[in-house]
Amino acid sequence: MDWYRIVFETIDMRSFSNLWFWIALAVMWSSTSHWVLGVPFDMVVRARRTGTDGPAAADLEELVRINVTRILYIAEEAGLWIVAIGSAVLTGLAVLGWVYWIEFAQACFLLGFPMSMVGLLSVVTAARIRREGLGGPAMWRRLSMHRLGTQIIGMVSIVVTALWGMFMNMSVNVLGG
Template structure:
């Protein structure tokens, strides 16, 4: 038995039984709920507690990120949606029709994150449209974070169920 065979038997290279996939899933959702519209959420807590300069800093960072996000959406929105939809469709078809496990895993990561992206653009537009600042801005960012966490929990739940199903099916088939 050669070294490569030993490594492949020791480390399962399939997506849903690979520890690195689950670490990537956890890091993805942890980062998504921490960086709300590109703003670290701890700034919202600091602005609530201290006000003053912390609140002004938060409003400046939010303004910069909202303008940046909406500029990108306005300039590349149609292309981003078209290319993103094509990639998600390719992952869905190759994963769930042709049963390529890596495509399934990538789809289960990318699809919910695309929802977070759309939600972020909508929230950014609302922040700019309503000229939110102070407690109204903090409330909007907290609400946005809550919905990101809801999407994340549902995504992790569905991914865990699908991953367990895949692993049990693989084991039942004698893999």
């Protein structure tokens, strides 16, 4: 058996017909909607259940404060570089994907672009939490709204990716590419 043939049969570079791509997409959006600003959402649910006086609420507030500080520090110190490099990478993937029709680049773009939107949403939410000094139920609502926004971006991303993936798989089969 040829080692390279086995590897490339297992890791098919035609991304949209590869089960691993769809598993990665599902895991990515599942974990992204669970971790809200770096905080597991079950902590928000637990804090709501026990109220503002419980230790769950204090733990949540401290973890949110730590992550908001971390996110805003990164945005202030390296935000311009992150935006510049991220834009260059996404532009390169878009050009490779839709000008040169490289399916792997299309798949990477369809994973990366929506995550850049979630990153932007995280910075905006973190800035709002700090600016308004949110805590308690107001912070819980803001985290829930952030999660809802993330889930909407995820649903749109999954639908667009699924439709494009079906189109690519059908066009490869019809055109014999």
